[in-house]
Amino acid sequence: MKLKRSSRLVDMTEYLLRHPHQVIPLSYFSERYASAKSSxxxxxxxxxxNFETQEIGRLQTQAGATGGVCYMPSMGRTEAAQLLSDLREQMTQEDRLLPGGYLYMTDILGKPEYINAIGRLIASVFSDKQLDAVMTMETKGIPLAYAVASQCSVPVVVVRRSSKVTEGSTVSINYISGSSKRIQTMVLPRRSLHEHARVLIVDDFMKAGGTMKGMMNMIKEFGGEVAGMAVFVEKKDEVPKLVDQYVSLLKLSIPEQEGMLTIENGNVDEWLSKSLLSHK
Amino acid sequence: MKLKRSSRLVDMTEYLLRHPHQVIPLSYFSERYASAKSSxxxxxxxxxxNFETQEIGRLQTQAGATGGVCYMPSMGRTEAAQLLSDLREQMTQEDRLLPGGYLYMTDILGKPEYINAIGRLIASVFSDKQLDAVMTMETKGIPLAYAVASQCSVPVVVVRRSSKVTEGSTVSINYISGSSKRIQTMVLPRRSLHEHARVLIVDDFMKAGGTMKGMMNMIKEFGGEVAGMAVFVEKKDEVPKLVDQYVSLLKLSIPEQEGMLTIENGNVDEWLSKSLLSHK
Structure with missing residues (x-):
């Protein structure tokens, strides 16, 4: 079908947004719209x-016969700062502190607009990395992992606490929970990862990092490599951490005496700046 | 900032796609681009x-001082048929049949492009319904529920098999699994749903529908109402079903003797036609 520029722009924008990190040959568009490649x-x-002005991502064009265009989503620093500030405000609302010093954040993690924005922010930080999969531990990390993976166009693998009959044969490892020092088990279906797979680990909450460390070991067990680690909220007072080199969006402190919890930004801003700078 | 039409089109397309089912006042765009409302x-x-030609959704414009525009995502019948055919092909590949007559579909449900497309298809069917939440049972249904909820801009509530310390007080009900006839428990945090909430139930797999029935009862327990039910795959031979009026994308038959499983389309096409027709 022959389309005018205005219609082509609407359609191409939609198409690119829905196919992030995929190289689309120019010939695909020129056939789709019956238009010359120059147009x-x-x-x-x-x-x-427009994407660059609005800070919603980059378009990389590759010249040549096999050339094409690739949309790499990213989030600008202004939008990221606004998102973190919104989240901090939501999370310091009263009546979130549960008995035992836990924080109720089920409602926040239930909102797709937050989950998708957090996913876009994490994907921005790692937009230069070649990824083959995003890994998380069931169950709270699952929506975040899919939000990140959607922006990177890679599959999600979910590590479980026990094997399910619907997943076939599994690999199981033991790990030590960093905060409670208990030995725990995690399993992953044998078909989940291929050798040399580059895996980004994503989780919703981190205390000492025992689960993260466990997932790192699981990736090694499969002969893969850890391409990065990101958590939504880390607990500040929980030291020492068992892992380093991770990205955190927020840092939570819960006072020993019942009092106000405090939430500050994690280290994501540094990571994001580095990633954005590398494209200036 | 003053923008030309071409840039406005790119930006507005992006903005609308990211804010489905939300009424955006025309004044928002006219201020954003320093342009007249007529432009x-x-x-x-x-x-x-363009959205209508490409069958990716409808734009509803409301006139008047409080007027605005609302993007309702939908999937055309051609794209839906193609998606179902792809999924059937993937699922009838060899070595998916596990001991005990289970089907391995973790890899398919791990791919965001499938999950997001399935979510868009389910959201299309219910695009006329006023929804307040999407509900699912942990853990396999979670990504699907978020994909649907993203397209509807409503939160997800996750029903669990046992209560978690991070979720505060919960409501617990017993239900009978339709296929194994065992009594099971499901719990939902007390803060999850308000009274009169209209809830769409989404799950990945349904045998006799015991879990679905349980979720219906859970919604009643909260004083809410069931706005609809959708499953990705239903088991054909499992009769009688404990629920009706549900949408299914695919129907699976696993023969008693070890043999080829068969997969056919569920009833989604009828539902989709009804929903699309109502807008002609």
């Missing part, structure tokens, strides 16, 4: 400028 | 035509 290139320039 | 209306006409 398509001009369209892409308009989209590229 | 914004023309832009929206172009976007609307």
């Amino acid at each position: 398509i290139s001009e369209d892409l320039t308009i989209i590229k400028e | 914004i209306s023309e832009d929206l006409t172009i976007i609307k035509e």
Whole structure:
């Protein structure tokens, strides 16, 4: 079907947003719209400028016969700061502190707009990494892992506490929970990861990092490599940590005496700046 | 910032796609682009035509001082048929049949592109319903529930098999598994649903429908109402079903003797046709 520029722009924007981190040949668009490649290139320039001004991502164009265009989602520092500030405000609302010093955040993690934005922020930090999978531990980390994986166009693998009959044969490892020092088990279906897979670990909450460390060992067990680690909230007072080199969005302190909890930004801003700078 | 039409189209498309089922006042766009409302209306006409031609959704414009525009995602019948055919092909590949007559589909449910497309299809069917939440049972249904909820801009509530310390006080009910006839328990945090909440139930797999029935009872327990039910795969031979009026994408038959499993389309096509027709 022959389309005018205005319609092409709407359609291409939609198509690119829905196919992040995938190289789309220019010929795909020129056939789809029955338009010359030169027109398509001009369209892409308009989209590229707009994505960059609005800080919603980069368009990488590759020249040549096998050339194409690839959309890499990212989040600008202004939007990231706004998101973190919203989340901090939500999380310091009263009546979130549960008996035993736990924090109720089920409602926040239940909102797709937050989950998707957090996923976009984490994906921005790692937008330069070649990834083959995103890994998480059931169950609270699952929506976050899918939100990140959607932006990176890679599959999610979910580590479980015990094996399920619907998952076939599994690999099981023991690990020590960092805060309670108890020995625990985690399992992953044997078909989940191939050798040399580059895996980004994502989780919702981290105390000392025992679960993270366990997932790192699980990846080694499969012959893969850890491409990065990211958590939504880390507990500040829980030291020493068993892992380093992780990205955290927020840092939570819960006072020993019943009092106000405090939440501050994690280290994500440093990581994001590094990632954005590398494209200036 | 003053933007040209071409840039406005790119930006508005992105903004609308990211805010489905939300009424956006025209004044928001006219301020954002320092443009007259009449230009914004023309832009929206172009976007609307394009979304309708490409069958990716409808734009509803409301006139008047409080007027605005609302994007309702939907999937056309061609794309839906293609998606179901892809999924059937994936699922009838060899070595998916596990001992005990279970089906390995962890890899398919691990791919965000499938999950998001399935979510878009289910959301299309219910695009006319006023929803307040999407409900699922842990753990396999979680990604699907978020994919549907993202398209509807409502929160997800996750029913669990046992209560978690991080979720505060819970409501617990017993239900009878339809296929094994065992009594089981499901729990939901007390803060999850308000009274009169209209809830769409989503799950990955249904045998006789015991879990679905349990979730229906849970919603009643909270004083809410069931706005609809959808499953990705239902088991065909498992009769009688404990629920009706549900949407299923695929129907699975596993022969008693070890043999080829068969997968056919569920009833989603009828439901989708009804929903699409109501907007002609």
